[in-house]
Amino acid sequence: MGFHTYDPSRADNLEDPTRYQYLSVDELLALFDPQGTVADLGSGTGFYTDHVAPYAETVHAVDVQDEMHEYYREKGAPDNVEFVVAEIADLPFADDQLDGAFSTMTYHEFASDEALGELARVLRPDALLGIADWTRNGEGGEGPPTDERYALQDAMDALTDAGFTVEHASERRETFVLRARR
Template sequence: MGFHTFPVERADDLDDVSRYASLSVDELVFALDPDPEATVADLGSGVGFYTDDVAPFVGRLHAVDVQPAMHEVYRERGVPANVELVTAGVDDLPFADDEIDTAFSTMTYHEFHSEEALAEVARVLRPDGRLVLADWTATGEGARGPPVDERFSTTDVVGHLESHGLTVERADDRPETFLITARA
């Protein structure tokens, strides 16, 4: 993982609906452009805050998190029937080549970014598969989210993705966050 992972003892903070100010459900679902038969991976799913929002729109959803304790909290709260909990780092995904139609990450890219993680994402996405990344931007003030020095700029993330063979379709830099969509 990157700089750190989110502390499990603060898992309740991940259910704070004020998170929608940074990324709304409509905005995420629009960016994902989901197919009801799609196999999707939520990279850094935590306790399933956004996973639950996406699940009704897809066939199968893998909630990937490196911390088993996050899955325990999610399990206690109730996991949708089409969601499978997967304990793994993004740098070592347990999926076959080209298995995932769409992958997304909400506010966790700064935690898992590495050459290995990006290579894994590129490996598991099917040809023309979609990747959606929303995270805190390095150009933000840092009033919410991780410290600014742990963030990436939109320009840097676009470069990371392109260096791994992904084609960036859209890169929006907002006051505190970015939203990027790319294709394998």
């Protein structure tokens, strides 16, 4: 799959509350333990970051596009959110620095052996990774085209190959969610 990013000129669309039909805040929080220092992988405008921030000491909002961070700054970010411009395959964190990480509808944008290996490097042993993304088995009415998506089993296999243990996985109509432990 080719690397691509979300068009920053459409950033307002990422603030649409109808996104909760695909992933509720409670479901996101149940996927990983947002305590200590965590990272939002592909944070965009901070739509879900805002909901995680009250539970964590620090949330690193990681995005490859500084334009998304600019939007988030203008919107107003919680005080414990730190902005990081980086690709997931090249994170500026020390080994075992993060207590957890999550990705909401961005796994398909960064999934690679290099990126998953980098996540395994920066997450401390026993840390949780929560992922919600569009499934290849969906109808494709929302989100990216189905040929740009991953099937749940493919994501599970890739994470297992990177040294994670998948503890929970569920595929739904258009999305999948999974929780993996380093």
